[in-house]
Amino acid sequence: MSRITADEVRELALLARLRLSEQEVAAMTDNLGAILEYVDALRALDTTSVEPMTHAVPFDCPTRADEVKPSLLPDEALANAPRRDGSFFQVPRIVPGPGADGEGGS
Amino acid sequence: MTSIDARGATAVAIADGVRAGKLLARDVAEQYLDRIARLDGALGCYLLVDAEGARRRADAVDAAYKAGRDPGALAGVPLGVKDIFCTRGVETTCASKILRGFVPPYESTVTSRLAAAGGVMLGKLNMDEFAMGSSNENSAFKPVKNPWSHAHVPGGSSGGSAAATAASLCAGAIGTDTGGSIRQPAALCGVVGVKPTYGRVSRYGVIAFASSLDHPGPFGRTVEDAAALLEAMAGVDEHDATSIPAPVGAYRAAARTGGDGPEPLKGVRIGVPDEYFQPGMDAEVESAVRAALDELARAGARIVKVSLPNTKYAIATYYLICTAEASSNLARYDGVRFGYRAGDARSLEEMYTKTRGEGFGTEPKRRIMLGTYVLRAGYYEAYYGKALRARRKIADDFQAAFAGCDAIVTPTSPIPAFKFGEKTSDPLQMYLADVLTVGPDLAGIPALSQPCGFTKAGLPIGLQTIAPALGEETCFRVAGAYEARTKWHQQLPPETAS
Numbered sequence: 001m002s003r004i005t006a007d008e009v010r011e012l013a014l015l016a017r018l019r020l021s022e023q024e025v026a027a028m029t030d031n032l033g034a035i036l037e038y039v040d041a042l043r044a045l046d047t048t049s050v051e052p053m054t055h056a057v058p059f060d061c062p063t064r065a066d067e068v069k070p071s072l073l074p075d076e077a078l079a080n081a082p083r084r085d086g087s088f089f090q091v092p093r094i095v096p097g098p099g100a101d102g103e104g105g106s
Numbered sequence: 107m108t109s110i111d112a113r114g115a116t117a118v119a120i121a122d123g124v125r126a127g128k129l130l131a132r133d134v135a136e137q138y139l140d141r142i143a144r145l146d147g148a149l150g151c152y153l154l155v156d157a158e159g160a161r162r163r164a165d166a167v168d169a170a171y172k173a174g175r176d177p178g179a180l181a182g183v184p185l186g187v188k189d190i191f192c193t194r195g196v197e198t199t200c201a202s203k204i205l206r207g208f209v210p211p212y213e214s215t216v217t218s219r220l221a222a223a224g225g226v227m228l229g230k231l232n233m234d235e236f237a238m239g240s241s242n243e244n245s246a247f248k249p250v251k252n253p254w255s256h257a258h259v260p261g262g263s264s265g266g267s268a269a270a271t272a273a274s275l276c277a278g279a280i281g282t283d284t285g286g287s288i289r290q291p292a293a294l295c296g297v298v299g300v301k302p303t304y305g306r307v308s309r310y311g312v313i314a315f316a317s318s319l320d321h322p323g324p325f326g327r328t329v330e331d332a333a334a335l336l337e338a339m340a341g342v343d344e345h346d347a348t349s350i351p352a353p354v355g356a357y358r359a360a361a362r363t364g365g366d367g368p369e370p371l372k373g374v375r376i377g378v379p380d381e382y383f384q385p386g387m388d389a390e391v392e393s394a395v396r397a398a399l400d401e402l403a404r405a406g407a408r409i410v411k412v413s414l415p416n417t418k419y420a421i422a423t424y425y426l427i428c429t430a431e432a433s434s435n436l437a438r439y440d441g442v443r444f445g446y447r448a449g450d451a452r453s454l455e456e457m458y459t460k461t462r463g464e465g466f467g468t469e470p471k472r473r474i475m476l477g478t479y480v481l482r483a484g485y486y487e488a489y490y491g492k493a494l495r496a497r498r499k500i501a502d503d504f505q506a507a508f509a510g511c512d513a514i515v516t517p518t519s520p521i522p523a524f525k526f527g528e529k530t531s532d533p534l535q536m537y538l539a540d541v542l543t544v545g546p547d548l549a550g551i552p553a554l555s556q557p558c559g560f561t562k563a564g565l566p567i568g569l570q571t572i573a574p575a576l577g578e579e580t581c582f583r584v585a586g587a588y589e590a591r592t593k594w595h596q597q598l599p600p601e602t603a604s
Contacts, residue, residue, distance in 0.1 A: 009475070016433065016478040017440070017455075018471055019463030031472055031533050032479065038534055039422040042492055045499065052494035053501060055318055055348070056304035056550020057575060062347055076211040080444035089442050092454050 003036040004029060112137040114598050117183045117278040117331040118358075121224070124167065124182035131167035131182030135160045135226050138184040142228065142275050148256065148602050150248045151270035153189050155229040156196055160184070163226045170224075178224025180338055186276035188267050189230040190237055191217050191322075192311040200313045201245040202235045204439045204446045204465030214311025215343045216280060216322050223338040228276055231266030236436065237287055237315045238469045239263050240539040243530055246467050252295060253599035254565055258523035261291030261539075264325070268295035271325045272599055278335050279325040284316050285424050286519075286543025288323045289555035293518035293568020296557045296597070298332040298585070299325050301543075303575050304550030305350040307336070308343035316431035319424075319547050328595055329364070329556060329585045333357035336578065352576055360579035364586025369406030371587050374580075376402055377412030377511030382542055387520040394559030394567040395517045398588060402515065405587045412507040412514060416500045417545060421537055423500060424544040426480050426493035433477025436470060472533060501549040508574045513584050516542055518555040518568030546572050554581040557594040566594075 006029045013020045013028075020028065074087050083090040108128050110120060123129030139157050146152050170177040192198050192210035199205045217227065234244035242250040242265025250265040252258040253273040260269040264281030268291035271279045281288045283301035292299025300323045307322045314320060324339060326332030337358060342351040364370050378399060383392060403409050441447035441461030448464050451457035466474070480489035507514060520542060529536045546553040551574055558569035569588065573580040589595055 004479070012475050012478050012482075014459075015482075016474050017437075017458040017462055018466070018474060019459040020471070024468075024471070027468075028472065028475055032476060034532075034534055035425065035476060035537075036479075039426055039489070039493075042419055042422045042426075042496055045416065045419050045492075045496055047492060047495035047499065050495040050498050052491060053498035054494060056501075056548070057348075057350065059305070059348060059350075064344060072211055077443075079211060080208055082441060082445070082447035091442055092451050092457050094454050 003033045109133060112141055113274045113601070114327070115274065115277055116327050117180065118328070118334055120183050120277055121179060121181050121334070124171065125177060127171060129182065131164035131226060132161065134182050135164035135184055135228070138228055138276060145273060145601060146275055148251065149253060149269055149273055149275070150250045151186070151231055151266040151273070151275050152229045153199060153201065153232050153247060153266070154197055156227065159196065160226055160228045163221065167224050167226065178222065179334065180220060181224035183225050184228050184277050185220060185225045186229065186231045186267060186270045186279035187217055187227050188233050188264050188279070188281040190233060190282055190313045191280065192313065193217055193227070193230065196230065198230065198313070200236050201233045201247055202465070202467065202470070203246045206446060208444050210311070212311060215308035215345060216312070216339045220280070220335070220338055225338070231270055231279060233266055234263035234469070235467045236313070236470050237263040237282055237284055238432070238473055240286065240290055240536050241524070241529065242266065243526065244467060244469045249526065252523045254296065255523065255563070256602070257525055258565065259294070259526055261294035261519070261523065263287040265291045267325050268292050268297055268299065271295070271297045271327060277327070278331050280322060280335070280339070281325060282312060283321045283323055283547065284319045284428060285547050286540040288325065289518050289543050289553060289568065289570060290540060292325060292555040294523040294566065296566030296594070296599070297325055297327060298329050298554065298556045298595070299323065300332045300336055300554045300581065301546060301552065302336060302340065302578055303350065303552045305348045306552070306576070306578065307339050308346040308349045310343055310345035314435040316428035317435060318431060319428055321547065329582060329589045330358055330361040332554070333361040333582045350576070355579045357578055357582050360582040361586035364583045365590030371402060371584065372406035374407045374513065374584065375511040376407045376409050376584070377507050377514040378409060379412050379414045379417070379507065379514060379516065381414050381417035382516035387517065388522060390561045391517050391520060391522060391567050395569055398558040398569045399515060401591055402584065402588060405591060407584070410511050412511055414503040414507060414545065416496070416503050419496050420500055420544045420548060421541055423493045423496040424540070424548060425476070425537055426489050427497060429473045429477035430481050430490050431477070433474045433481065436474055439465065497548045500545055504545065504549045504551055512573070513580050514572040515584070516570045516572070518542060518570040522561050522565040522567060542570065551575050552578045552581050554585050556585050556589060558588070558592070559594060560597070
């Protein structure tokens with residue numbers, strides 16, 4: 001019995017916004033099950049009263065002067081867009097309404 | 107004007123020649139570009155060769171020298187850059203289909219510092235997709251071959267960086283190390299690789315995998331070459347809030363003092379942890395590392411026993427933390443602003459899931475899924491929270507060990523390079539390749555790998571030197587002493603034309 005079921009894998013894929021084929025779901029169920037079983041070894045480690053270590057090296061959040069500095073120009077920021085419309089990133093329709101479905105042109 | 111044979115040339119020799127007016131950076135660049143054209147077809151180190159840019163950069167170095175300006179500490183040194191560093195105007199893919207065609211509008215701090223020091227970038231180096239892997243087999247584009255044996259992997263994730271340095275397809279390279287991704291391929295390819303202290307080198311412009319564990323660092327043919335690169339890369343950066351404000355050490359000088367006198371390591375205590383010599387370790391690796399420890403003792407070091415009792419929890423801890431961070435970092439690849447977008451999506455939701463399903467390879471998907479799982483409400487404390495506590499115990503082990511020694515010396519990898527396909531069917535077996543390298547990543551402390559021998563089959567063996575936080579100079583001093591007394595670093599892999 002795997003530590004994780006195919007249905008749980010499908011649900012996780014939805015949360016992670018990953019479309020997986022049924023073949024991928026099957027392989028992922030096996031792989032994740034084996035990995036989860038392996039990491040269970042950590043349960044044997046006593047960590048009572050151990051502070052979580054969120055960072056390798058302790059540091060204070062440094063602040064900087066609040067000055068206006070040059071940053072990317074809109075055209076530079078948009079240059080890699082798979083689809084753009086003027087100074088906007090273009091995506092499929094989010095709100096229902098008249099007009100074509102999908103990635104209609106502008 | 108003299109010339110230099112690029113095969114086996116050191117970065118330091120090239121920079122010295124260019125700075126003395128004895129070498130032209132342009133001539134040096136042409137030699138390396140020619141080697142890449144002849145030899146890289148068989149090796150697969152480069153994802154992109156920027157010949158025009160390299161010539162332009164080399165000419166600028168020569169012009170600076172001619173004009174009487176300082177051409178920089180790395181003047182004319184041809185460098186390879188792992189394709190995880192953003193390079194302005196030069197495609198950067200992280201070896202992933204999801205970033206194919208991405209041309210960064212800005213430059214990483216590391217690459218801009220190397221360029222300012224006179225370094226000449228030749229191109230972008232192959233890697234495991236999003237730095238996830240230990241064999242370079244996870245590149246979405248092509249595998250990298252180990253220059254010492256084309257049937258064997260170069261290690262990963264910075265496999266292209268290690269192989270290109272070994273094969274003299276660059277005079278030095280940069281990579282990133284999250285769980286061993288600089289040191290393990292350096293060991294498997296027979297070159298020097300350094301993972302500095304966390305925050306010693308800026309992560310600005312380095313495509314994020316696991317932000318609390320990502321360490322950029324150098325590859326060199328020699329200890330001094332790696333030290334010279336690190337000196338140019340390191341230092342605080344206003345664009346990375348986690349970068350350390352402490353002054354950069356004299357790494358090159360430390361690498362050289364290792365060669366001074368008959369006992370250059372007199373007074374240095376070297377700790378050897380039993381936990382890093384476990385059953386399953388290759389016998390040839392173990393005997394080469396034991397012989398290296400004897401050599402360090404002859405160099406004056408005192409060898410002492412230390413214990414890192416939580417080593418057996420390191421891989422589990424590492425994979426819980428790195429996948430959690432990866433699942434969050436890789437959420438940005440949604441097909442909206444850059445990179446790949448799946449066609450024919452009828453809704454935004456469908457665009458996200460199809461883009462990510464089609465754009466990511468198997469290993470990033472697996473890690474995103476595992477990370478999503480361990481961060482889920484109800485599981486968070488049992489997995490991620492537990493791992494963060496285990497991480498502290500592992501870091502505390504190192505701190506306790508350093509109370510009794512100045513450096514810890516171990517094998518870098520328990521096995522030499524393995525064959526293609528040997529570990530691809532079982533992801534857990536691949537994860538275990540990092541068993542001796544993840545500890546210093548979790549603790550954030552510096553560690554260096556250097557060649558310390560070859561197996562009977564001719565595959566390189568790596569020696570790891572670990573020091574306390576900001577103890578890079580200790581790593582370079584110990585490694586420099588070992589290198590000065592041995593000749594492993596002078597061996598060159600065979601040349602096979604494409």
